[in-house]
Amino acid sequence: MTEGSVFANPSPVGKTKTWKKGFRFFLFLFFALLIYFGFVWFQANRLLRSEKNQKHFIEKIQLVSGGGFTHEGLKVGFSPNPTLTFLNPKLTFADHPTVIESEKLCLDFNIISIAWGRTEPSEVYAFGVKLHTSIPAFPGLEEFQLQNAVLKTGAIRSGLAIPVQMSGDVGGQPQAFDMKGHFFIPSLERLEWEQVSMRLLFNFKDLPIASAATHAPDRPPFFIFKGGFLNGSFETKKQQGSGELDFTGTGKVRKVSYEIHNEKDMAVPLAFDVEMDLSGVWNAAAEELKINKSQFQLPFGSLETNGSLKLGTGEIPSFYFSAKDLVLEKMVAYWPGIENVLPFKIGFSGASQWILNLEGTLDHLRIHLNVDFKQALFTYGQYFTKPKDIPLTATFDYLIRKGSTLSGDFSVRFQEMSLKGNLTDLDMGTGTGQLNLLTNKFSVSGWESYIPMLQDFKIDGDAKILANWKGDLRALEKTDKIFHITIEKGSWTDADGKGIRNADLSLDYSPLMLEGRQMKFDLGKSPVVADLKIAGTGEQKESFFHLSAGELNLNDAWDSVRALFRSKTGAFPEGFWDDIKTAIHGLFPSGQTVQNFSVDISNTDRIWNISKLHAQVYGGVLDLSGWVDPTTQPVQYQSEGEIKGLNLDLFLNRAGLEKQWFGGSTILKFSVDGSGWGRDAWTSSLKGRGQLNLTEGRFGFMDPVGALSSIEPLSSLASRMKSPNSFNELDFNWVLSGGKVETEDFLVKSSDYVVDGEGTLGFDGLLNLRWDMYLPTSLAAEIFPGMAETFHRETRAHLGPITLLISGLADSPHIKPDPARAEELMQMIREGKARSLLRELVLD
Secondary structure: OOOOOOOOOOOHHHHHHHHHHHHHHHHHHHHHHHHHHHHHHHHHHHHHOOHHHHHHHHHHHHHHHOOEEEOOOEEEEOOOOOEEEEEOOEEEEOOEEEEEEOOEEEEEEOHHHHHOOOOOEEEEEEEEEEEEEOOOOOOOOOOEEEEEEEEEEEOOOOOOEEEEEEEEEEOOEEEEEEEEEEEEOOOOOOOOHHHOEEEEEEEEEEEEEEOOOOOOOOOOOOEEEEEEEEEEEEEEEEOOOOOEEEEEEEEEEEEEEEEEEEOOEEEOOOOEEEEEEEEEEEEOOOOEEEEEEEEEEEOOEEEEEEEEEEOOOOEEEEEEEEEEEEEHHHHHHHOOOHHHHOOOOOEEEEEEEEEEEEEEEOOEEEEEEEEEOOOEEEEEOOOEEEOOOOOEEEEEEEEEEOOOEEEEEEEEEEOOEEEEEEEEEEEOOOOEEEEEEEEOOEEOOOHHHOOHHHOOEEEEEEEEEEEEEEEEOOOHHHOEEEEEEEEEEEEEEEOOOOEEEEEEEEEEEEOOEEEEEEEEEEEOOEEEEEEEEEEOOHHHOEEEEEEEEEEEOHHHHHHHHHHHHHHHHHHOOOOHHHHHHHHHHHHOOOOOOEEEEEEEEEEEOOEEEEEEEEEEEOOEEEEEEEEEEOOOOOOEEEEEEEEEEEOHHHHHOOOOOOOOOOOOEEEEEEEEEEEOOOHHHHHHHOEEEEEEEEEEEEOOOOOHHHHHHOOHHHOOHHHHOOOOOEEEEEEEEEEEEOOEEEEEEEEEEOOOOEEEEEEEEEOOOEEEEEEEEEEEHHHHHHHOHHHHHHHHHOOOEEEEEEEEEEEEEOOOOEEEEOHHHHHHHHHHHHOOOOHHHEEEOOOO
């Protein structure tokens, strides 16, 4: 190998010299390091054990944290770095219930800094950290406890970014809380929040949130948040020179649980999840929380919100909520008892849109709410239903005072109806207050589509409503109520057009009275005027009703009433409508009308009293009174009255006949009582009595004089009479019982004859009469000249009795002389027994 080659073996002498130089350098370095580390140990031991420095460290901790720092001992360590450890340190705050504890707090120092005598920690970390704090503004975080946490920061130096990291358990959930980021402090000598900058990222994994709020057992709040589990990532940022802390984040709260006060108990709804997207600003100096556009996804709809809250003063400059597609029927599952809170027992489903704005303070909070129910369906029993896609909007402007009293205005718009109202001094704890509302004059045309009980009818006209409730507004039926309802040109008819038309009504309702005066409407084709008054409450109610009409078609009117109330058939005795219709049709079969009709009806103790009914009918005047008791089974009733001037021929020919019956003018007095409806009930129960008087009449449906003429001696009787079968007066008292009318004093007076009779007329139309006819002596003298002298002397006497038997159907009876009595009469005539033929009659 040639000389100078890199592979040539070095000479032994050179090798020895090189080794000696390296050894001396290593030895020098070792002793230098030994001296250096000894010096560092000396410095660290001197500096870290210095009470002055230890006090300085505590002051810095208190300055940076703003709290009071205590510990149970100190420990100085040197490996791998100089370390000052505080044992069981505790940090408390005079103006806040926050408490931070740990098993140990370690300050690590850089050995170079220590060597130069500088005591600036290069790293701070704590183990076994326990954080107990309260965040009153956030439900579920009133008491927040972090356990088994680890805290680590970089060198806490002014003017440099300080990294920080912290994680731990919350509520028994491992590693539920994690925070990392950095912050910047311009000066450690004077900590000013506005000069601090930071950027922190928070991660939550099933972090338990639970409310620790308490309340008085006898006055629970309306809503109590119970808890849930928070997941998500949230970031906070703060710029130097600004007092505002920005935050953003997305997350989800699982199994949100809460309680709602439902009447006397606290109801526990279904738990649900909430997804959220938040952004906002916290101003510590002003204690103001600003929420930028943030979103919450709830099981029954989505919610957007923005606004600001001044938590220190409780002031709300403005806070806005917008709920989209809020599904009403789902709200019942998450708000049990909402159907009981609503003033009316309303059923609902479908989506709705809500816009809510809050302003003021917690003691003086203004609420503005707009609600759009176009896509929702509402039902209120048989009284109201709103299908989907029909616009319905509501606006509310309320003021809540001291969190307990609510007052304000509201408005509702539906079809052509505009409703405005106000709520006065509503106690949100007891529900007591006063509610007023007023509508414009609106058309009700087509509203039968929204009122189930009227869906088979057609309504029209204009209406206006004024209403007032005072009392417990959660139970409107128990409040003191005042209503005023006006209807103009109203109509309520069925598919055939039968019902009420041209109605002009005005109704007033108060706690003691419902009253309507001069209510005008057409019942069928008959214009009528009515007054209504219902006084009293509960079982003590009394009702008064007056109806009048210049001309009334009872068939048409009853058809109209029946058409409107046919669905109420079950509320009346079986056959009620048909029996009344049959009775009316029987009295007025050809559509005859009554004139100058008026009736006064009252209801006391559930008994209907007809104090006065007046009408002109068939040429006469009817006046009657009576009562009906529907509380008994069967229904009971009584009536009494009088008909003056009745034209019996008009009445008996009412079915369209042109038959002559009696003619003349009739006075009928009657008193009738019974029970039950229908022919069978009337036959068995109807009883009564009365009197009938007919003047200047004529027997047109039978020929009693002709029947007398069939007796041979009287064959010329009709030709000798001035007006055969006519009479001056017909009078008898009658008794009704067992389905027939009976009389024992039937009397007919005529210038040509007198009738004294008795008999019956049944409900089946069968007539059975026995008449004793008497002829004046002047007429008898003409017929029997042989006995004329005797007859002329007895001017006050009458020839008779000549007995007639009348039987068969009333409209075509069979009339004949009594054979036995006729033979007896003829025998006395043949024997010339004039005096035996005469009778003294008392006719006055």
